[in-house]
Amino acid sequence: MVKSKNDLLFEILIAVIITLVGLACLIPILFVISYSFTPMEEVLRNGGFVLIPRHVTLSAYRFMLKNEMLISALQNSAFITVVGTAINMVVTMMLAYPLSRTYLPGRGLFIKLIVFTMIFSAGTIPTYLVVKETGVINSLWALIFPSLVTVYNFIVMKSFFEGLPNDLFESARIDGAGEFKILFRIVLPLSLPIITTISLYYAVSHWNVYTAAILYIQDANKMPLQVILRRMIDAARTIDLNVEDEMPPETMRMAAVCIATAPIIVIYPFIQRYFVQGTLAGAVKG
């Protein structure tokens, strides 16, 4: 691969860049993880900065895991993430594909209508009233339907579809394939990188949902993970208001990040392979 001196220099340069980025991201993350496992005394003795703890404690995790709400919160979050993302993807693709076809009459109007909602938003109370009218309030669907399509994700997907070579569609149409067949048989397999990306974006936003949950959900047993984690931290944080509490809130906050992020870190490497170059070329040749 490496051929000339120039190339070698270039390789070194980009290796340095990605290494620096990696370190800049790794050290703070390591700090968060270690913090969650380090006894408070050791954290304090080190001026709040511990990268590799000498002693390890699980007290923050034990404290959080014994909370009976955590299990239901995990279930709720898993449900909205899996079901929500699936519905998001189907609707977004079905919206993005037709609107990426430049020959579709009225295309510009539809896109403008969609982009307009990114700029003009209605505010909390009116949106709440509509969510209530549609009958999903205080159910997990309130976290799925009102965020069915994100304008940003729609635009990214649409522009990816626009970049697909036109002759693909032509030949398919000549073969007599309908639009639905083209979307699911041709576009979809060719778009794995972008589909993975957008799914990831949707999934993470469902997994991290907080504001919508506290506005649209009232019952504690229907709350998603982030709300329950934040409640546990807040209960420990109010130390000057409430003279009773004794769990270091910082440690809990760090542990909460680890609990909330771990599933995504575990899943990510499995989806990462879809980012590999060459998906499209193979398809065209084949």
Next chain:
Amino acid sequence: MKKLISLLLTAVMLLSLCAFAHAEEPVEIRIAVNTLGNGWPADPADDFVYQKILKDIGVSVKFDLVDNFYESMGTRMDVYDMYRIDVDHLISWGRQDLLLDLAPYKDKELAAYFDWLGATQLNAAYVDGTLYGLPQLYDGSKSQLNVTVRQDWLDKLGLKMPETVQDLYDVAYAFTFNDPDGNGQQDTLGLTAQKPGNGGIFLFDTIMGSYDTALGNYILIRDGKVTNALLQPGMLEGLKWCKKFVDAKIVDNDALTTTGTDKFIAGQVGMNAVTWPGIWKQYGQDKIHAVNPDAVTSFFTTLKSEVGAEDAMFTGDLSTTNIIMAINADISEEKLQAVFKYIDYIISDEGSDLIFYGIEGDHWVRDENGNVKMTENATAANYISTYQIFSRKELEYLKVKFPEAQQVFEATTAANRIEIYNTLVLEPEEIYLEDMESYVRQQLLAFIYGERELTQEEYDKFIGELNDNFQFDVYMEAAHDQLAAYGLVD
């Protein structure tokens, strides 16, 4: 076997009879709060206070945690019967007719409660003359601020507990430059502070207190007249001292952005202006000793006044009753009566023992002198503070729960505080109060940190800016009129 079955049958019949007798559904009241006690039981079946209240008065009292309280409440006011809110929102909601006018009940159903409140400041419960709020009990013990000092450092360097601002400076200087921890490195600082959650800048409030003022727009009453901390004669001198501390690099500037308590516990700073629970509870002391086994802490509450006033210190809004209970304007008569029942219950001796300490014999016992003593099991009752909607007889309560910190909270309670009256003053509509207060804090800190020249002339110019750009003078006139209407000044 037959016997057993018949026994079981009888038991089942008895149980169903019982159920029948209680078939009358208990009235449920729902109270919206912005925080629940640590370890709050998810299931009311595990909540012994809930169960006992249900049994004693037949009311099902449910507390609901509303996350991001004020933002979320806009969409669910109608869900709750009672709200735990601050005075700002009492005003805003009261003016929108969202709250129940309590005047008709004041001398009837609520008479016992108002009697129990005693001398508590009631003014803040009124909005434009209508009684909308049920204030918390205020027995003068909410001001928890003290300056905690490393006594072992003082001893090592042969210093005395600071009594004047000059002493404070000397001690902070020695703590910074004379190596109080004896590790041969210059890695310590003199003074830090907890970051206050309710106004004030604890780092400098000790110093400003001895000049009978504080850093911010705080309305005071002096010599029977309404005035402002910004207009106090000692302001300039106080600021000069603050600047001197900053210039000498003996204070922890980070205390303006993050709390300095951890640094104090870690032995990086020798003095900490802090509310007492963080450090003086057994838990805090254990933390300090885990890091520095030889650490000894002591404290002072105020420095000697430099302007001939009482020795006093400003403690943010801690000294006013800012949290208040209010009732939904659309509450049904049945639920309203249940609310009154609950109020009467928790101010009764039996009820208050329950919501303060838990179940007698389980979480606490009475010793031979009739005093409450917490048992080993007491931590199981930590969550019940949520039920204390009108706060509590603080000193009595703290002595039982935290005997280890008794000397501190008794001293902080006894200390003089700079009383402020901001919660009683509504700004005229054309005034941008938040902008003004933000500008005031910005500029005061600019004076202290040398970004603005600290002279009488420049300070007068600053007050002039407040008058010209923010109508500070109009605001102060309004303050005078309103406090006069309350009869606090002539």
Next chain:
Amino acid sequence: MYWPLYLMIIPGMIFFLVYKYAPMFGIQIAFKNFSLKKGISASPWLWEDGKAWFYWFQRFFRSPANTQIIANTLIISIGKLIAQMIPPLIFALAISETCLKRYARVIQTISYLPHFLSWVIIFGICATMLGESSGVVNNLIRKMGGEAIPFLNNKAYIRGVLIGTSLWQSLGWSSIVFLAAIAGIDTSMYEAATIDGCGRFRKIWYITLPNLGRIFVVLLITKVGHILDGGFEQVYIFLNDRVSSTAQIIDTWVYTQGLGKQQYSLTTAVGLLKSVLSCGLVLGTNALARKWDSSLW
């Protein structure tokens, strides 16, 4: 003949009509004295209460702080916009170009982790790293004989910190979409270029970058639409009295004036104002983009 295509967009368009357009009737409270009790329709119009119809807009423009906060918002936003567009693009190029594929994958996985940290945590990390009296960085500086730098409470540094932390948080995450776009480029183009004897730089310059142009412009336009936002959550957490003159933005100002006290009318009015301006900006950017043949519509 187009009906299958129209059929496809029905679910999505219904969503936008129901959850995005229907609530817009609520924008009228910008011209009302909104009362929670009366609700949106029944609240009195401003002129019915004897006020000018632009009362809430005036409230914003008469604030003594308004020029400052508008300037702050623009400076911070533009800084963030650049930080969220250029470095992720460079990082994505670096990841896709390096020959250390396995290593690059690991780094890439690490790089998106900051996205999962809330601003509260990031602020905590910053305080530990950048604090003036005991931060890790300043301890190092002092050890080397320098003066401590008050990163978090000096008005000269705070904007840099806001932009820098936002870059740090979004670098890896924003680069994902560029990586996906790179992965979507037809490899036969590269093969053809190799046959023509193109070197690496020329391939990047003539194939990769032009192919990323479309997505870049699209992202730019969506970001321009948010240029008056500035990132409320982050700024609100980093804000303190020593830096508020250079860090207070429109949204944090509105929060202290409005939402904190439930002044929904003021919040809606300022929101409307921002939307109108953003709309102009998006239209303008899109018209410019059209010149390079890559507009949104």
